[in-house]
Amino acid sequence: MPRSHSIICIGGQYEKQLLHNLLDQYNTLERPVANESDPLQLSFGLTLMQIIDVDEKNQLLVTNIWLKLEWTDVNLRWNASEFGKVKDLRIPPHRIWKPDVLMYNSADEGFDGTYPTNVVVKNNGSCLYVPPGIFKSTCKIDITWFPFDDQHCTMKFGSWTYDGSQLDLQLQDETGGDLSSFITNGEWDLLSK
Template sequence: MTVYGWMRMAWTDEKLKWNKTEWGGLHELHLADHEIWQPDIILYNSASGSSIDHYGNSHCVVFPTGEVFWVPPAQFLVFCDLDLRLWPYDTQTCHLTLGSWTYDGDQVDLQLGVPFDGFEMDLWNTNSEWQIVDVKGNRAEQYYSCCTEPYIDITYNITLRRQSPAYSAIVITPAAAIVLMTLAGFWLPPNAGEKILLNGCTAIIICLFLLYFSQKLPAMAGNTPLVVLFYSSSLHLVILSLVVTVVVLNLSRNCYSIPVPWVLQSLLLGWPGRMLGLHHIVLLVPSAEDRHESCSGMEDSSIEASSSGGNVSIGDDSRRVLTRTSSHRRHQVNWILLAIAIDRLCFLLYCLLFIILATVYSV
């Protein structure tokens, strides 16, 4: 964090006292910063390397009482311990620790200025991304094993909150769209190839967002943003959804000569099937079969009647073919019902999983 501001320091120098009446009513002096003694107040946790010149070259104001007033422009560059777990709704606290570099507390006794925390926000320029929530000053005395005298430092704790309306539109809204796209795939017809296309597009979108996060956020151990974890978990769920889609397409498109196991068939035609909304599909299937069989029977009868000179009769081989075709069609319908049931079960399961993810990663 880089802080630009004015540093206000005041101290008393016994060597700079004078009597105003003896000097023509002189009530103040303006002296260059290199002409008088100044405290060597340094930023302890500076991130600017070997450069420790924090203050600009500005004059000091000296009063007859020996009080020296110095307000130089200052620039502080410090390391901040970032916690990006709640990004982009995070709040960060950075510390500025100031103290004398060569003088102990018996020689230079640092005190907080007025107001009590020594930090004024009158000339604060608003930032487009960060908002200052709180600033607190704290004076501390440190004792080291090498020395008996105290060493005094003053620490300013600056609490910042990220302003995130833009991030909400860029990150949060697409997350809701990804959830809806993933759930919508389960409501497409079980034999629709568009299910794979929809899941593939969703996976690509999530990968693009993860690449955006890798460029936007620093890699920090133990502080992975929750929104990144949500996108990562969503990618796992989409890949599993893609696997389920392949299974469903297999069940609905392939022609099976074997029936659905009786346990699954009883569940599909019983109350579990009604709970999944399969009852109206089950009711429509026999009527369609009957119509198809009757139409096929009428066609075969008319053909046989015309060839036999008007005597209408259906041979045993024809009945066998019709029965076998009807049986295969019934098996295939049951497999399609199983595919629809898998889709709807996965829809309910994914709704529950996304609710759990949103609850866990929004804390």
């Protein structure tokens, strides 16, 4: 006689219902704040993984960077106990509002060199977006003392359309970024942040 086993799938049904509840009427154009006169608090950081190239001729710096953006979306909150204790979701960035932070001195053909990874959304509305990317930025390079030259390259990030009254961008690391995963380059040394 064949045996039957019943399997209870808890996570799937709750996540499906939760995603429907959160995203069905969600407006990706709406800045997610409780009061429109308040700025959205955005924490911004980056991890410099590698200097890929310093192109003296074209005055370009090419880097591998992971951005880190954190904010709270008041429209993406839920009570985890009502949804099978689901405490976080992974949502594609095109499905929710996300800050339009770009590199101002980008020299990339597509301007935004990031890969659109999922946004991790927790039940309290906190959102974590960590898109990796290859960034091509302009850099004034002086080769007077080549090959013993030091170059100072700046990468400037900010919101493209929001001003400070709408988006309050706060740096996570005042020294310029996380270098804990930095891979050294045989041709160039990183002197300081």
